[in-house]
Amino acid sequence: MSKEFKHISTREIEEMEKRYRVNFINSLPGFKSLNLIGTVNRKGDTNLSIVSTVTHFGSNPPLIGYISRPESPERHTLSNILETGSYTINQVSESFFKEAHQTSARYPAEISEFESVGLTPVWRKGLPIPFVAESAVTMHLSLVEKVDIQSNGTVLTIGQVTDVFLDHTHLMDDGNIDLEVARIVTGAGLDGYFLPQKLARLSYAKTDRPISEI
Amino acid sequence: MSKEFKHISTREIEEMEKRYRVNFINSLPGFKSLNLIGTVNRKGDTNLSIVSTVTHFGSNPPLIGYISRPESPERHTLSNILETGSYTINQVSESFFKEAHQTSARYPAEISEFESVGLTPVWRKGLPIPFVAESAVTMHLSLVEKVDIQSNGTVLTIGQVTDVFLDHTHLMDDGNIDLEVARIVTGAGLDGYFLPQKLARLSYAKTDRPISEI
Numbered sequence: 001m002s003k004e005f006k007h008i009s010t011r012e013i014e015e016m017e018k019r020y021r022v023n024f025i026n027s028l029p030g031f032k033s034l035n036l037i038g039t040v041n042r043k044g045d046t047n048l049s050i051v052s053t054v055t056h057f058g059s060n061p062p063l064i065g066y067i068s069r070p071e072s073p074e075r076h077t078l079s080n081i082l083e084t085g086s087y088t089i090n091q092v093s094e095s096f097f098k099e100a101h102q103t104s105a106r107y108p109a110e111i112s113e114f115e116s117v118g119l120t121p122v123w124r125k126g127l128p129i130p131f132v133a134e135s136a137v138t139m140h141l142s143l144v145e146k147v148d149i150q151s152n153g154t155v156l157t158i159g160q161v162t163d164v165f166l167d168h169t170h171l172m173d174d175g176n177i178d179l180e181v182a183r184i185v186t187g188a189g190l191d192g193y194f195l196p197q198k199l200a201r202l203s204y205a206k207t208d209r210p211i212s213e214i
Numbered sequence: 215m216s217k218e219f220k221h222i223s224t225r226e227i228e229e230m231e232k233r234y235r236v237n238f239i240n241s242l243p244g245f246k247s248l249n250l251i252g253t254v255n256r257k258g259d260t261n262l263s264i265v266s267t268v269t270h271f272g273s274n275p276p277l278i279g280y281i282s283r284p285e286s287p288e289r290h291t292l293s294n295i296l297e298t299g300s301y302t303i304n305q306v307s308e309s310f311f312k313e314a315h316q317t318s319a320r321y322p323a324e325i326s327e328f329e330s331v332g333l334t335p336v337w338r339k340g341l342p343i344p345f346v347a348e349s350a351v352t353m354h355l356s357l358v359e360k361v362d363i364q365s366n367g368t369v370l371t372i373g374q375v376t377d378v379f380l381d382h383t384h385l386m387d388d389g390n391i392d393l394e395v396a397r398i399v400t401g402a403g404l405d406g407y408f409l410p411q412k413l414a415r416l417s418y419a420k421t422d423r424p425i426s427e428i
Contacts, residue, residue, distance in 0.1 A: 004382065005381060005382070006379070006381070006382035006385065007338070007378070007379055008379075009376075010376045013375065013378070016389065017389075018274075019388070020388060021273055021276075023388050023389035024378075024385075024390070024391070025272075025273040025274075026270055026273065026390075027351075027390050027391035028270070028276070028303070028351070028353055029247045029269055029270050029278060029303075030247035030249060030305045030351070030400070031245060031248075031399075031400035031410055032245075032247060033243045033244035033246060034244060034245075052270070053269050053270060054243045054244065055246075055269050056239065056242070056281070057281055057363065057365070058239075058365070059235055059238075059239035060228075060232075060239075061365070062239045063366055064242060064243060067269060067270070067271055067279075094413065097413065097414075098425060101419055102419050102424075102425055103419070104419045105420050106421060111421075124219075124221070137241075137242070138219075144365050145363065145365045147361055147363070149271065149359065149361070149372065151271070151358050151359045151374075152272040152277055154271055154272060156361070158363065160365075161224075161239070161242060163221065163222065163223055163224065164238075164242065165220070165222075166219060166220055167218065168218065168219070168220035171220065171238075172237075174233070174234060175233070175234035175236070176237045176238070176241050177238070177241035177242070177403075179241065179245060179406075184244050184245060185413065186244070186400050186410050188391075188393045188410075189390045189391075191415045191416050191428070192390070192412065192415050193412070193413045193414050194400075194410030194413060195411050195413055196245055196400050196402075197408060197411060198408050199399065200312075200406075201405045202312065202315045202407065203405070205315055205317070205318045205319035206319050207320060207325075210316075211312060214405070
């Protein structure tokens with residue numbers, strides 16, 4: 001198999017046309033989580049931004065991180081989180097992935113992406129940040145750590161999940177959320193949207209016995 | 215819709231049984247990338263570990279990060295990267311996802327996961343770290359930054375992609391890699407494996423015109 005493989009070197013990556021390189025490098029991690037981050041600023045302007053870098057950092061305490069570039073469309077998201085100390089994360093599903101994608105346009109701070117793209121803000125349990133009503137798996141987080149990445153000036157924002165709101169029919173007996181039944185989507189590159197279909201769930205791996213489907 | 219939503223509070227998360235909580239919190243980011251990280255230690259022992267936190271940090275320079283817990287099965291991966299300064303990332307596809315899952319068992323350092331799980335190490339272009347021969351999208355990275363996360367003691371490892379080796383038929387004209395044709399898989403929770411099917415690719419979002427499928 002490997003004899004037909006194409007080799008792309010550091011120099012070839014450097015010499016790529018910018019948009020080509022962005023597509024290429026964004027394909028290298030594989031499929032990505034797709035979430036909408038909801039925030040408000042001190043004036044009460046709401047903001048909503050699609051993010052493909054939401055990542056699990058730990059379960060106890062429950063910590064989730066995401067990456068942003070200070071100059072990117074999600075810049076209002078980061079400044080709002082730093083102002084208020086909290087935000088919501090809302091998983092993107094098949095029924096509104098086009099509206100979610102549209103939040104990546106560069107709207108001014110005073111324009112709410114909720115209204116512009118046609119998604120519905122909803123406030124829950126007295127929490128100060130809007131959730132996306134259309135999302136089946138949503139959570140509120142408190143900022144716990146901001147890390148400035150030295151290599152390229154990006155920012156890693158880590159929050160602790162304080163409250164989860166989800167369609168109760170998607171919560172399985174073992175604590176897993178059934179993302180397939182919730183029709184949650186995954187992303188590839190910057191603009192590809194995909195619906196995953198289950199291959200298998202596999203048993204906890206041990207060195208002394210083969211894994212099995214569960 | 216939201217009236218039927220289940221609310222799960224901080225206290226309820228804290229009181230969850232450990233395995234239930236791990237499943238639940240690992241479901242919150244949505245679908246995850248699945249990659250095998252290949253390393254060697256100074257003695258030449260090879261190591262292979264499945265990781266679901268590989269994330270894009272930047273395209274120029276091309277930076278990719280992943281998260282590890284020091285005490286986790288991927289502990290040899292981190293110590294090897296710190297010893298040698300380099301590693302490979304290999305995307306997981308449908309044809310070997312069970313073997314990839316098996317690398318999460320706690321093998322001793324002197325046992326190679328390649329041999330134990332039945333995957334093939336391959337060395338390319340004189341690079342010192344083995345790639346996974348079965349993987350259609352593979353890359354070599356040099357360590358550029360190690361970040362100790364204060365909140366929970368995890369470690370963020372960031373590397374620069376120096377070389378990419380991939381099946382040339384999967385490279386599209388615009389620089390995207392066709393992950394669907396490569397049959398790359400995505401993960402949910404700790405043990406769910408899924409094959410994504412394309413919904414659409416969407417045009418670059420602008421504030422003054424609707425998006426379209428491309």
